[in-house]
Amino acid sequence: MFIAKRSCTRSTMTKFIRIGIADKNDNPPYFDKSLYEAEVDENEDIQHTVLTVTAKDHDESSRIRYEITSGNIGGAFAVKNMTGAIYVAGALDYETRRRYELRLAASDNLKENYTTVIIHVKDVNDNPPVFERPTYRTQITEEDDRNLPKRVLQNLKCAFRSYACFSSIWVE
Ligand SMILES: [Ca+2]
Numbered sequence: 703m704f705i706a707k708r709s710c711t712r713s714t715m716t717k718f719i720r721i722g723i724a725d726k727n728d729n730p731p732y733f734d735k736s737l738y739e740a741e742v743d744e745n746e747d748i749q750h751t752v753l754t755v756t757a758k759d760h761d762e763s764s765r766i767r768y769e770i771t772s773g774n775i776g777g778a779f780a781v782k783n784m785t786g787a788i789y790v791a792g793a794l795d796y797e798t799r800r801r802y803e804l805r806l807a808a809s810d811n812l813k814e815n816y817t818t819v820i821i822h823v824k825d826v827n828d829n830p831p832v833f834e835r836p837t838y839r840t841q842i843t844e845e846d847d848r849n850l851p852k853r854v855l856q857n858l859k860c861a862f863r864s865y866a867c868f869s870s871i872w873v874e
């Protein structure tokens with residue numbers, strides 16, 4: 703708001719005119735960054751917040767709403783419209799998909815702007831180890847017991863981590 707002053711030369715009368723300027727929604731919102739990156743464990747709980755994006759707007763009257771517009775494969779994530787908090791909304795699986803590239807829009811109901819959010823899914827030990835074959839067969843001579851355990855076991859391959867492995871060993 704500013705005040706215009708008007709003077710008259712013939713008299714000493716001075717007039718003040720008040721002019722109010724209302725804030726108009728004429729600026730688009732804009733994000734802090736054009737690219738965000740975050741990590742999340744593949745076994746993270748639903749509703750867990752991964753990160754929060756923030757958009758600003760030069761217009762005081764603008765209310766910003768956030769929306770995921772693309773890249774959200776399988777509905778794995780969602781965003782809180784009012785706050786920009788991106789949270790886990792579906793099951794994640796590192797063994798199926800390790801990276802999501804989300805496109806997010808911030809809108810003030812008139813104009814909008816976009817940013818990209820890359821989310822890396824981190825591996826968690828959530829799978830038991832597996833033998834390559836359910837049954838292993840080998841032959842040994844009765845008298846030949848030298849290095850027996852080594853010979854029987856050398857054909858077994860097991861991705862052993864913290865789980866137990868089970869398979870059959872046939873010795874004929
Ligand atoms: Ca605006």
Ligand SMILES: [Ca+2]
Pocket residue numbers: 744794795796797828
């Ligand atoms: Ca998994």
Ligand SMILES: [Ca+2]
Pocket residue numbers: 744796797825826827828829
């Ligand atoms: Ca895993």
